[in-house]
Amino acid sequence: GAVVSQHPSWVICKSGTSVKIECRSLDFQATTMFWYRQFPKQSLMLMATSNEGSKATYEQGVEKDKFLINHASLTLSTLTVTSAHPEDSSFYICSARGAGGAETQYFGPGTRLLVL
């Protein structure tokens, strides 16, 4: 299947700093990318959906000024956690969808963020 990468896989930062996470579709063009957040022993919660060249659509309760999403190309989306705080510590997973719809949605391996 198609490959989606995330970088970094692990990040530890101090409270108040900003962290950028990259998501790349390596062998296909992703018309849509998704960002999810996963708490321990919980399901994946959709944070936002982004289409290339457009502003992201955020789910209810997700602060768009806190979680900045950029989808500048068909193979790259970035999530920036601004002024991170300990409560932002979580596992962030990106997903990229090709032209075939939801059944061609591929997931990255996730990024573990720990804010001290």
Next chain:
Amino acid sequence: GNSVTQMEGPVTLSEEAFLTINCTYTATGYPSLFWYVQYPGEGLQLLLKATKADDKGSNKGFEATYRKETTSFHLEKGSVQVSDSAVYFCVLLVNNRLAFGKGNQVVVIP
């Protein structure tokens, strides 16, 4: 709303044992149902799917049947291997949106 419920807790079993992971759902409309698997250090991968009632999805020895009358999509495998150790997520798709269960950690002991 749309939601997926998976049985609680990790599943630990011996090699060649029979595996069942329960999944039930609530949904408006007519969802498609999926099982995704996440191996250590990797992203979620589609394991199997069923798009309408009574469909059976199958892959790598795993099976799940879309039961509309019981709103269930239980995952089964007759004889597990150590390499099946992973986290399994039951997922529904409706209105082009995915909704995930909490996932079940499966550990297969040699």
